[in-house]
Amino acid sequence: MSERLVVIGADATGMSAASQARRMAGPRELEIVVFERGGFTSYSACGIPYWVGGLVAERDALIARTADEHRARDIDLRLHTEVLEIDVAERRVRVRDLGPDAESWVGYDKLVIATGARPVRPALPGIDAAGVHGVQTLDDGQALIDTLTITEGKRAVVVGAGYIGVEMAEALIHRGYQVTVLDRGAEPMSTLDPDMGALVRTAMCGLGIEIVGAAEVTAIRTDEAGRVRAVATAEGDYPADVVVLGIGVRPETTLARAAGLPLGEHGGLLTDLSMRVRGHEDIWAGGDCVEVLDLVSGRNRHIPLGTHANKHGQIIGTGVGGGYATFPGVVGTAVSKVCDLEVARTGLREKDARAAGLQYVSVTVESTSRAGYYPDAAPMTVKMLAERRTGRLLGVQIVGREGAGKRVDIAAVALTARMTVEEMTALDLGYAPPFSPVWDPVLVAARKAAAEVRRRG
Amino acid sequence: MSERLVVIGADATGMSAASQARRMAGPRELEIVVFERGGFTSYSACGIPYWVGGLVAERDALIARTADEHRARDIDLRLHTEVLEIDVAERRVRVRDLGPDAESWVGYDKLVIATGARPVRPALPGIDAAGVHGVQTLDDGQALIDTLTITEGKRAVVVGAGYIGVEMAEALIHRGYQVTVLDRGAEPMSTLDPDMGALVRTAMCGLGIEIVGAAEVTAIRTDEAGRVRAVATAEGDYPADVVVLGIGVRPETTLARAAGLPLGEHGGLLTDLSMRVRGHEDIWAGGDCVEVLDLVSGRNRHIPLGTHANKHGQIIGTGVGGGYATFPGVVGTAVSKVCDLEVARTGLREKDARAAGLQYVSVTVESTSRAGYYPDAAPMTVKMLAERRTGRLLGVQIVGREGAGKRVDIAAVALTARMTVEEMTALDLGYAPPFSPVWDPVLVAARKAAAEVRRRG
Structure with a gap:
């Protein structure tokens, strides 16, 4: 007797789950139906800035697997079909096929909710003006590229200096724009502590990107034709021929909320370790x-990131297919690149540690990506937080050039293993002059942090 | 009442120990005397290939701290002074000042032995011919550069295809030489399994370096003037205007052996966790x-590597100065670069695992250094070994291009934390398209290894 799996959303999580479920159960055991509001499947939203910037030539390069490829694996994929309601009691979803605009109920035995996130879009005057763009979906990316193609002016304003904001700033620099980034915070990259964010600001300014901190956007000014002309802040207007919004995203849980499913303090669905929605077996x-x-603070977070989404899909598909897999949690690793600047973080910032009730020591060291005498040895700043008393590693932030970013993985693994900074001083990391000074910058930071833990007690 | 610390050897371990001891104890508490046979202190032997290759312009760039800088910190540093004997019972060393050629006994309260390693130099006919060079010390490097400067022919033979051999091959390519590497093993880089070594051979051949495996060198052929002319093997002669020996090194423990200090199966001194020679408090x-x-096999190894030497020095200096620090052990991480090829390893090879009595699964995956659609995404091969039953990570080997090598650090930390490959599949590693595919290559390998552990049981 065949069961039916319904999946809402056909991007990373949805299609990874569907594909893994299909690997584990054939079409006679499990029917798989996927509903997707948009027109694309399994694409890399993280790649959009590089497509806009021209580093990736074609949209289709960002699509890991097309709808037809999924269908060839016996997945009934319905694009342009929106789920309007989840009826948990009756195990069914109400869907609207956006083509014929026809509604119907579709029953399920098992349901996967992979509705993703929606961009924050503040209710500002002019926010819907022509020339104001989000970059959340491939459609968004295409719309922005179309605008860049027809726009004659070369002034761009990016609102928000998080990962997407700085990546979009680089993309627009690549396209020859004069770029201003407006951000609420005093320093860009609020995923870093302000002292590390300041390094990013300095470096970005060196790249010709203007960064305006503590900027509260009050309106988007338009011309008579309804096209964006400037971004208004309390301090003044910033002329703009195109505006990119990179303010962040929130969990898209409208359906889940209406269905009475459990949501957490950040508005995201709450699941158990096997990614089942809490209290719902199916x-x-x-x-x-x-x-x-x-895993570091013991608190919940909302971290929209493709790498987690793919892991979740894999784990969900395994569970749906009758297997066993869990997602133990995250340590909060993220890495980003703006031109040749690499920015990375994992674990807790100072304010996260304080919010979690942790007392900590904080050290910052300057080192280089290679042996000092080796060509192209580039400066690198590593900040490390460790808990007082226990010396447990709490977090690492790195700002540098080539070779800096992925070093954060050392700390990501150490956080997962709950290592102390004292233990980290003995780590046997890869050393050769083209790769590292004889003391890797992470080891230098660990030594300094360990000494500080001993000193502070 | 002042004590005297005597240090034998003024490179990484010796001078790190002396410097750290001085930080912990002032000159009134502790007199520090260092004896060094050669003429340099605290230099990066690992940097010699890059100096020879011209990437590092000057010898002095490789010297982290000069003799005078050490002396300015109240360290009595005696260059060109050889220790001839350690008298453990009387707590004294017999030294010869190579300048006046004068011998004397110098007492110690505490002794640090940092005599380093000596290169293997097979007793072949012609081994001492002009044009045959080791690259162990700065003096060796200078002698080689002098030879390269006066030699007209452009044919170089490197004997040994380990780290030093391949790095010297690159150096000689940079200097316009036609390079042949002769190695005993079937594949270069015997620190890797042969299947991974084969990837290195293919890549090196692509760089124009000729690699001859299973080559047993029988003699160095010379001309009438006593200059090298060719390297003879059982299979034939390889013409050579210069020969570089990179066959490996052995612990330099002649003094220690004569003094009756405990040596291990690899000929190295045996210490406790605080780097005290076993059975000797001082x-x-x-x-x-x-x-x-x-730490992976539970067995002793001899790993001559600057990064360990520096850690040892730091720990010894702390102990000498009355503090507490330990060196828990290594996991066997090493990384190397030949032109744009990056080669890394950590943990056990297949033969190490077998020798340790471990049964294992082995998987190899192909991935890329960046998202597939991102410019310059380069192929990367990751091999991973995990223990049967427990699934504990045993080792990782990586061969690839830019961005491949330092990924081995992920595995180095995971080995230290005794993680299973199943646990590794959940690691929260840095992801962004310029840095990694959405599944980092190490995660892809961990997933495959975990599946194989489950399958094999």
């Missing part, structure tokens, strides 16, 4: 619409 | 002259 959720456990 | 040893505990 409903799974993952990706940008769920909250995840931060 | 003698420490570290760096290339000691054996270290391999």
